[in-house]
Every structure is written in structure tokens, then in C-alpha cells.
Amino acid sequence: MTSLIDGFLLSRQWRDTKNGIELSFWLATDQDPVRLVIENERAVCFVRRDNLLKIPHTAHRKALALKDFDHADMDGLYFRQQRDLQAIRDHLAYDKSQLYESEVKPTERYLMERFITAPMTVQGQVIQRDSFREIRQPKLKPAKYTPSLRWISLDIETHDLRGQLYSIAVSTVDSHQIFMVKHPDQAPAKASELNITWCDDEQSAVEQSLSWIRNYDPDVIIGWNVIGFDLSFLKWKCQELKIPFALGRGGETATVLESQMAGQIAVARVPGRIVLDGIAALKSAFMFFDHYALGFVAQHILGQDKLIEEGNKLEEIRRQYLEDPVGLAAYNLQDCELVARIFEEKDLINFSLERARMTGLAIDRQGGSTAAFDNLYLPRLHRQGFVAPDIGSQSNVTSSPGGYVMDSTPGLYKNVLVLDFKSLYPSIIRTFKIDPMGLSVGLVSDETNTIPGFLNAQFSREQHILPELVTQLWQDRDAAKKVKNAPLSYAIKIIMNSFYGVLGSSGCRFFNPQLASSITRRGHEIIQQSATFIEQEGYSVIYGDTDSVFVHLHDDLDEPQSEAIGDELARKLNIFWQEQLQQRFKIESCLEIEFETHYLRFLMPTIRGSEAGSKKRYAGAIRQNGDTEMVFKGLETVRSDWTMLAKVFQQELYRRIFNDLPYADYVREISEQLYAGKFDDQLTYTKRLRRPLESYVSSQPPQVKAARKMKNPGRRIQYVMTLNGPEPLENLTAIPDYQHYQDKQLQPVADSILYFLDTSFERLTQRQMDVFGQ
Template identity: 40%
Template sequence: MFVEKTGYIVSRHTRDVGGHIEMSLFIKTPEGTVKVLPDRQLSVFFTDAPLTSLPQDVAGVQCVESHYQSFEHAAVVLVQSRSLVLHQQMVSLVKQNGYAVFEEDIKAHNRYLMERHIRGAVRFIGIPDAGGQTFRQARVIASDWQPNWTVWSLDIETSVSTNTLLSIGITAADQRVAFVVTEQASSSAVIQPFSDEKSLLLAFIRYVKKHSPDMFIGWNLIGFDLQFIDQRCQVLGIRPAFGVNGENWNIRSSDNQGKYFASIPGRVALDGITLLKVGGYHFESYSLNHVSNEILDDGKLLHGSERWQEIERLHKEDLDAFVAYNLQDCDLVLRIFEKLKLIELQQTRVDLTGIPFEQTGGSVAAFENLYLPRLHSAGWVAPAWHDDDFVASPGGFVMSSIPGLYKNVLVFDFKSLYPSIIRTFYVDPLARIVAQHSLEQAAQHTSDSANAQSSPLVSGYLGAHFHRQHAILPELVSELAHAREEAKKTGNSILSYAIKIIMNSFYGVLGSNVCRFYHAELASSITMRGHELLRRTQTWMEERGAKVIYGDTDSLFVILNKEQEDPQKQGERLRDEINVCLSAWCEEYAQLDSHLELEFERVYERFFMPTIRGQEEGSKKRYAGKSKGELVFKGLEAARTDWTPLARQFQRTLFEKMFNDENPIAYIQHTIAKLRSGEFDEQLIYSKQLSRPLSTYTKNKPPHVRAAAMIDKKRAEQGLPLEYNKGRKRVYYVYQRSGVVPYESPQDLMDLDYEHYIEKQIEPIADSILPFFKTSMASLLSQQISLL
């Protein structure tokens, strides 16, 4: 008997069972999470092979003519297979015969959901089993049901010296528990003690099954916590039955990238660090202690490079303090997620694009989920993957700056420049190939339709043209732009931001060779059009008496010659005039409706544009300004985490004085004197993140790499696991008179090389502004030496 329910897709999976595809959707319903098996699923791809060249008598495979065509304007055959094994065999057969295959890599469950415009919320009907946990012969359609998620913040503690699991901590709205390997007695209801790792892990699996959380969240959750638990399960011979109804999870790593992925049937694992970056948050360090102090004004109970020794000591001698430390980490993560609404952001991305909930990246997947159903509706299949040489498109527009110290610099930027270019100039994969075909046909008939007044074609760059009547992406961008405006009106900042990152990702997708739609003409027609628009805008502004001192991607920095007039009013008037110019030019160019909009962002009352160090030419992507009392640094040392805290604060104070028309020379001299006296020692610690595993640095070994190598050498001598062998970890180091040494404790601040810090940290910053005061660091330092 069929039963109907509403719910939200938590995870999706496809595998072969008994020679047939089993597609399983784990759906959270008001009563709990269930497994839904859609009826009669097939794996699909297309090919330009003639139907007569394909086998017609293979059981479980069906090849039929389709009404679709390829980007080469050829008819394609639809190949359907009832198993994944058959699918791969047919793909291999077609390729061996020299024919192309299309969309062969799209997973069956993703195609099923995509073509039905299903994102997250669903309504389904199916036949339940006796326990009501599995629904067969199901049919699924989109819905709007919103779940109330059960979220567990998970953190583990391990023994560095023995590489074993000590505890698993969990906090949630109604859960607070620590599973601990210990022989100590405790009266705490929070602590569940176990004599060994195996007992702990088996109990934790039972606990997960009983309480059935929807989501695990944590800090480096998959790459450390879940990966370590999975590793210990393998060593101890335990089946990792952490999914709904005891199904196994799958923790896997990417090749040579140090990234880990978790697939858990019926559950989602979300990492806080990754979601912060998705949400556009930037921190000097993404350590839990640093982020929680900034966001919550609270931090870990223990921190620092030597905390593992204290953790092991507490585990042996003070169980309550050990558990408090473990659960504090869980609490911090839970509070960060709640305060920044990170789960809401991720769900919004799912609702907009249909990406799997656990997929925190996935710009290409999001694009394809939105684009492919529209492409299919238009009668086309996506292009085949090509191994052509990748041609990078030109980057964003960056003009050489006019260095100097300015008053009243106006900043203008284009609102969503690249999406607006796509929308205005019909930049689109399908529109490009239809236009190309039209031009080829026109050439055969010796007509010049591309230049006709009523032409449906819009010219791009690198020889590209786009057919307005076959463009999918502009309409999609338009829908998203309107949705974003509505989100802004209703104050839905999360929805507005999610739409923004989706729209802005389209350019990157079209310019990336990991996308099947990549073509150099597409990305170049976006970036090079951006170059043209900024140059035209610069010309229009300068015709109106403004002077552009710098331009970068979508922004222009402008000074005006009417000092007696209010800069705000001048900026607003100039903005309005330029937008009129943009509309007129688009109409003149190709009878286009302009969706380009120049915005007047701000006035810098004081502004500094430096030269390239050691040259007279103006720098790029580096400046400082003061706007409404706020100091803003871009690309300068104050904004760079690889400079010492002293250098960064020194620059901030230096510019504060300069922008307030104070002479900074006494401050510089005072700073140098205090540095040499040792008053700034704790501010002289460098920090820089390894971008890859330590072992891959073979030729060039910068200071942070040498410091990391010293730490790992010492750990190896002590028989401890290496700390930097996976890369992507921040290294702290100082310069002593003997050279670079890692910073691990205050004792490492002995015998610091103060002259190094003056030369490499103070001098470059000071020399960028001292010419305005008719002096230099060399002069100031020689004065100090003569005084001594």
C-alpha cells in the first residue's frame, strides 16, 4: 500500500544490487529519516555513434534515437543501462569505436533529482517496509517542507604519543556527553567510561543509532576527527556503522591534496573551517581558538603547540578537567555555527542549486544542476569532455596606479560586474555554438548576417559571437538577480549572499577546465568586456573633469578637481551620468538593454597609493585609506598575516598619524628604540601556513618551511607523529641571531635578531611614507647611530 510523506533530502547514493541500480535517497521526514528507493532507475548517457553501430541485444541495455543534438549539431543516441557495471561497459565500448560520449559521468541520483527540479525539500509516495524505514517503488517530486535539524557538535581527543583515541565529545541542544577510555571513576553524568577503544567505539555507534542525529559538525571534522575514528575502526576490526539503520559511512581522501570527504547514509558532516570560507569570512588564523575568540569572545581551555602533553596529563590525572576541555571545543563549534547561521547558509545553497548537502564547494556542480535541465529542455546535450590545452582567460582589469597621498578619493564599482556582463551581452555556452553555426551557414551563402542591423548575434572576444535567442545563462542570471533584490528588500541577508556567490561563480566555472562547458571564448568574453567597460568608464569620467588614479577588476578610484563642492554629491552625480553613458553605449553597440550598473561606494577622506617597492611606478592591489574614521588596508603589510604583529600594528599607527597630519618621525624612532630594548619581543613572531605537505618542498625552502622541518625532525627523534607531513598547517617562527628557529614556547624569544626585524619589517613600511616628510629610514638610522 502506497504511503505519501514530505521531507528533505539528507544524502543520496547509487550502487549496484543484484545486477540492478539501487538509488537511495535518505529523506528526513517529520517522523524521522527514512530510506526512499525510486522506482525503476537507469543510468544514462548520450553518444554520437549511429544507432546501427550499437549492440541491440545486450540484456539490461537499451539504445534509442533521441530528440537531442550535440554541440557539434549532430543527432545523438540515448543509451540506458540498468546497472552501473553495464553503464561503464557501454561507455568503454563506444569510446573504443571512436565515438564521443556525453554526460556519461553524471551520477544517476543527481540526474534523477536535477531533471525533476528537486533541490532539497520533497514530497514522495512509496510502499513502506514493515518498520516504515524503507520505501520502495517510490516517486518523488519537489516540495517546500522545512526541517528542524538535529545537530551534534563532535570533537575527539587523541594520544599523540600512542596514536590512539582517548575520547569522543558530543554537545547538542539536548545532548552533552563524553565517551572516554579511562580506568578512573567519575560521578559525572556526562562521562561514559570505557576500558578500551573498541568498547568506546561500539558504544558510540549504538548511541548514534539510538539518537539518530542529522548532522555532525566540527572543526577540521572530516580531515581529522572522522578520519581518525574511521582509521581506528579499521585497525580494531569494527564496521563503521554510523549511517541511518546502521549503514556504513565512507571516509575518503583526494589524491595528493590532503582533503577528506565523508559520505554517511542519512547524515551530513559539515566542517566549520570550510563553511566559514564559503560564507566569506576571513581570519588571520582559522584555528578554533582564534576564530572563537573573535566571534564569541571565548576560547579553548588549552591552546598552544605543547598542549598535547597537558591533554595526556589531564587524561591520566584529572578526568573532569580533561572532559571539560573536550566538551568546550564542542560547545565553541556549536555556538559559532549558531551565531553565524552556517547551516542555514548551506541549506540555502542546497535550496537554490540542488547540490548535495555535504558538498560545501561544488561551483561546477551547482552550475550544471541549474544549466543542464534548461539545456535539455532546449533540445541539446552537454558537450563531451575534451583534453585540449587549457587557455587561461585574461584576468580582471588592473590599471597601473598613480602613487601619492590624496584627499577625497571617490571609489566607484560595478554592481555584480561579471554576472551583469553575462546578462547584457548574452554570454552563454549554447548561444556561442548556435551563433558559430549561424555564421558558418551565412558564410556559405555569402551573406553577412553578423553585421546586419537586425542581427540576433552579439559579438564577444577571441572571435566569439552569441545568439540572443538561444542564450540560457542570461535568463538564469536575471532570475537570480531579481531573487537577490527581493531577498535584500525582505532583509534575508543569507539568501542574498548565497545568490551572490552562485552568480559570481558562473564566470569561474566557464573559465575552468574542470567544467565540461569550458571554452576560452566564454571566459575571455567576460573578462575582456570588463576591461573594455572600465576603460570606457575611465574615459567618460575624465571627460567630466575627474581623474582616475587606479582601477581594479570592477572598481575605479577617482579624484575630482572641484574641491569646494561636497565629494558625496559629486560622486552621486558622476555615478548617474556614467550609468546613462553605459545604457546609450549598449544600445549603440548592438541594440542591447544594459544591465550594467555603476555604484558609488565610498569617499576616502585620506588615501595613500604606494609605489612598487624600490621603484617609482605605482603599485597594484595595494593601498590604504581612511573613510568615516575607519582605516582600510588592502594588500599592505597591516592586512597580511605573514608579517609580524609588530609590523602590522606599526603600519596602522603610522598611517593613523599621517592621515591625521601628524609627523610620524618621532614615533618611528621611538618604535625602533623599544624594539631594540626587547619591549616588543612577543610581537616578533612570524606565522605562515604551509600550502602543501612538507616533503614536497625540495628546492626552494622558505623560512616557515625550514622551521616546520626543524619541528618534525625533533618529533621524529622523540618517536612522535610528524606534525607537518600533510601540509595546510600554520607554522610559527622567529629570527634569532643564529637564524630561523620555530616558535614553540616563550624561551624561543631569547637572543632575537633585532636588526633583522628593523631591516625586514620596520624599514620597508616606514620608507613607503617617509619621502612625504623629506627623509628616509637610512637617514633616521644614521641619526640614531650618531646619537649613540
């Protein structure tokens, strides 16, 4: 009997067989998970018809009603095995212009050509297996389905990166379990409220934990560096113990693909399950922290500390394993639960699902903007009769400018408005019909049927894909906002805003400076003309940045008057652009400017050591829910490489000045208290080593000097500048160099605002300096 099943894609694999390529997809459904098996598929790419490329006898060449962007006729090349296509790709690696779309994986092509991202309806004969259902040769179509996923949080404790396993902890929404390896010298453990399974050896702990996971059968495994450490270690330990790393569904083996290059992350392949790393998930959702140690992030998000602090973590874990294994089990479990709470607080699983739903990317794939663009664009391109080139085949060397950043007018102001273009680059794409295929058609069309771009670009008024795609995403985002689906709304925003970056990247198959420049240079024009319009209305534009203009009003206006001007300026600007674009190009404006922020007080500092205004650095005070709040952009308060002393000092000094409160005595008091040792706990610098410590030969920055004095330095170095130079926080031998902190932390922060009050840090602290013999 044929069944119809709605499901959500969890994992995808392919493999070559003698009869063709076999695709395997695992789905989450309302009942048991479902595995789809599709056999006898062919690998495919394209080649120009006039290219007399020699292909193996196992391949098939077929004329197609498709063209490339030069409007040349195309043939399809079909291969029984993916490895045969890969062999031709390798042979032609010296000239990537000969093949088209040859890098698209079989699983991705199969899904995208059916317009399937993640949710789908499956039709076929159901075969009941142990704990899952299987459908072979199913029919697939896109659907609107949202799964309810089962998850576990996983964490392990070990002696070191490739040593003894101590324990494996798993937690779920309503249960937990810890598998603890007994030390042979340990006395019988005391009773504990924790669910601890005491295992005689490592093999028992690994096998029992894998069995527990298979029985619980989660859709999602979450953790903290869970791929790079936990799963990587377990894979290695399974190999050492000669047992299968059977973490996948259907008894399938999992694997971890270790990163081969610096900066790349390891990838986990667990059939039927998603692996989401907390660090990567936060970064993917554009949530950034000074560093990503679990304790640090948990403190910032949850306000909770870990049971073992970072400083002596490894030594304490080893001690507890020998002396207090129940305490170590509690620590192990806490890590699982902290990760689960972070995922819940930031809704990271739902964000990852919505991102997959919108892009077709694997749920656990981070980044991938170019692949997401391919998933959305290629199937629509094919239906318009075109194919796309291979990545890296473009020979364009012309670069396109970035976002427009106006020279600022430094000063300390009252009543500054920010007018912001809503999603400026996507709006430009919609308005000016900027599109890879539209450019190809426009360049061979009559000018009356095109819209001019930059670098001699011409875009078809009628034939395009990207403007409609952006419009649909825009509508989807508005609908998500209406129903308060924050993860979906944010996922769509990220996707839309990535389109310009993709088109401007040489790693994109559609890379063309005419495309990117027609977006950015149009953005420059829009910001500059908007600033001119505002100036003609009688107001001063003191700064502009990519999609915003900063407008200084008169100092004596109150808040209602200022906000009314902001609303009126936005209204007039929208009318101005509607009229301008209709007159110049006979197109409808999709530009939408909004009155975003009213700064009661605003500082635009100078570039340090210069009288010129800075860029992308400012501070201000706004009214939020009846209270005054401080906003810092690009200044010391929001930078990870400044000390807590500088940050606290800046926030309070600016607060006083913005609120017309006394500040001179405060500056002197802070300086005096610094020399008195009152801020010794706020003098720590935190910086990262960008490469291995031994590679620093010619340059010796302070963090390197401090790291050389550490027993086991990692990448993240915490140090204090002392009278003996930089010393690691863990091994201080001298008192802090207070003069250094006065000159390098307090004075630059203070002078950036005191300059506009006709005074300086040195002038205010001169008396105090005299006292200390400076």
C-alpha cells in the same frame, strides 16, 4: 494510502543491482526522517548518431531528438548497471570527445531532470520502519520547504593519530555527554558536574557513543576537522575492534573516503545524515583566517581561548588523561561547544542549506562550482534540444584574460571615490546574452539575430539559457535581501559570481575561450570606457580593478559635496551605458554602477623598489557610523606572513598620517623600543611548509630552517629571526635580530607612505641609529 510529504534532501547513494540501479535518498521532514528507494533505474549517456561505437549487448541505443553544439544528431545509450557505462568510459578514456555527459552520476541525473535541488514534495505509499519512514518508487517534484534540523557537535581525544582512544564528546543545543575510557591505573574519578560515562575500554566507549548518537538521531554532525580526524579515527578504531561503524540511519554503515592527493579533503558518507566540517564550511562561505586551529578561530570569532593551548597540546592531553581525566573531559566538551558557537555565530548550517537549495549540490559538499553549474544548466539545455560534451573533451588551447587591472597613479590623496559595477560579470552575461547554447546557435545564425562577442563569438539574441538563469538568481537575491535572509543572499551571490570562473575553467564541460573572453574582455572595455567618461567629466581616475574605478576629486571638497558628486557620477554613467549599448548593439543594459565608498584619505603605494604604482594594494580612511575607520587591501596589515610588529606599526602610522597627526616621533619611538626589547612578543613569523620537510633540499627558507630545530614540526611553523638565524618559537636560544626587524618589517611599512611626504624611515631614525652604532 498515498501520502504527500515535504522534505529536504540530506544524503544520496546509488548501487548496482541485477535488475538495475537502486537510488536511495534520505530526507529531513517535519516528522520522522524519510528514506526514498527508487529501483530499476538505468545509467545513461549520449553519443553522436554517426559514431558507430560498439556497445555491450546489455546496453540499449536509441535515437533521440537531441543535438550537440555542432548540431549533429544524437543517440542515447542506456545501461542496466552503472559499471557497464563506466567500462565504456574507461575504454574510451583516450578520446573523451566520443561520449556526452557520461560522468553525471545516477543520483544527480535523476534529481536534476526533475529540477530538484534539495527541497521536494514526495508522493507514495509510506512504510513505517524503526525510527524512520520509507517510500519505495515515489514520485518527486520540487518544492519550497525549509527544514528544522537536529544537530550534534562531535569531538574526540586520542593519544595520537592512530593510537589509543581517550574520550568521545557530543553536545547538542541543550545537552551533552562525554564517553571517557578509564585508564587501568587510575583511581576512581571524582564527582563532576560533567555528564561523563566512564567506560571500561575503547570498545565500550565507541559502542555507547554510537548508540547515543543513533538514539538522539541528528540530521547534522558538525565538528572541527571532523572528517579528516574524528570520523576517520572512529572508522579505523571500529575496524581495529571489529565492530560496525554504524553511524548512519536505518542501521546503515558510515564510511570515510580518505583523500588520495595532496590538497584534497576526506569525504564522509553517513546515510541519512550530513557531516559539516567547520574549517571547510568557513572557507566555503569565503571566511578566511591566517590559520584554522580551533583556538585561533574561536578567539577571533568568539573572543574565547581553549582550555589547552596549541603549543603543548598533545603532551598536555596525555598528561591530563593520566592525571586529570575530568579536566580532559572538560577540554573535550569545550571543543564541541566552541564549534557549535562558531556555527551559530556565522550561521553556517543555514548557509549550507541555502547553498544546496540553490545549486543541487550535496549539503556537505564544499567547492563544486562546476557541478553546481551542471545541475542548473543541463536540464534546461536538454529541454532546448541539446546535450553537452564530457568534461575534458574540449581541445581549445586559447586562454582568456582575467579581470582588468588598470595601472595605478601612486600618491597620498584626499577625497577618493570608488564607483563599483554591481556584479559586473553576471551583468555582462545578462546584457550580452553570453551562453554556451546561445553561442552554438549564434554561430550558425544570421548576424542580424546575434550579439557579437570576442574571438569571433556570436550569441543568439533569442535562444539562450544562462542570461535567464542569472536574472532569476538576481531576483531571488533581491528578495532574500528584502526579508533579510543573509545566508540565502550570500549563497546566491557566490553562485552568480562563480559562473564566469566555471566557463573559463578547463574542468568545465562548457569550457570555451569565446565564452570566457566575451565576459572578461567586455569587462575590460567597460572599465576603460567608464574611466574615459569620468575623465571627461573633469575628474582623475587613479586606479581601476575588475569592476571598480577609483576617482580622485578636488582636495578642498567636504564630505557632503564629495558624496553628491559620487551619486551624480553613478547616475550619469548608468545613463551613458544605457545609451551606448542601445546605439551599438540594440540591447538593453543590465549594467548598474553604484557609488560605493568615499575615502577621506587614500594611499596608493608604489611597487617596492620602483616608482610605478602598485595593483590590488592600497589603504584609506572612511567614515563609518560617525567614526573614522581604516581600510587596508593587500598591505602588510592584512597579510598572514608579516609580524604583529609590522601590522601594529602600520595601522598606527597610517592613522596618524591620515588624520594629520604628528608621526615622526612615533616612528623613532617604535625603532628605539624595538632595540630595547619592548616588542619581543610581536616578532613571530608564521608560515606554512608547502610540502614535507624532508623534500626541502636545494632551498632552505627560514621556516624550513626553524622546523628542522623542532621536535615535532607540523605544517604551520612559528619562528623568530635571532642572532643565530631562524629559531622555532618553542625553542629560542638567542636574542632577536633587531636589525633584521628594523630593515625587513618596520622600514618597508613606513617608506610605503613616507615616500609621499618627502621623508623616509632612515632619515627619521638616523639619530637613533647613530646612538646604537649603526
